[in-house]
Amino acid sequence: MFPDREHSVVDEEFYERHQVKVVGLPKLASFADHHADARMAIQAWVAEAQEATWKTPADLKARYPSASILGDSGVIFNLKGTHYRLQVSIHYSSQLIVVKRMGTHAEYSKWKC
DSSP: OOOOTTTTTHHHHHHTSSSSSSEOOOHHHHHHHHHHGHHHHHHHHHHHHOOOOOOOOHHHHOOOOOOOEEETEEEEOOOOOOOEEEEEEEETTTEEEEEEEEEEHHHHHTOOO
């Protein structure tokens, strides 16, 4: 089961326990429902992202060297090796991560980022 699926993206009490707010968890849960082999990688990424202290893209790249930085706030993460891609927008000053989309490697190759 996806542990945070039952929480609303505006559930203040839930988010007070984490350093970073990740908005869009239902998108990730839905993806995991359709791609069970991605579930553990998604859960691990969410857990780490919620505890992250990234203040700049350089901080993020120090932990995720293979992440692709897109402009001021966009990031593409590789999950489960290169099997899946996760596109997010990170607002470093407010410590907010917004999930944009997640897809397979084949789907990612068709994205216009």
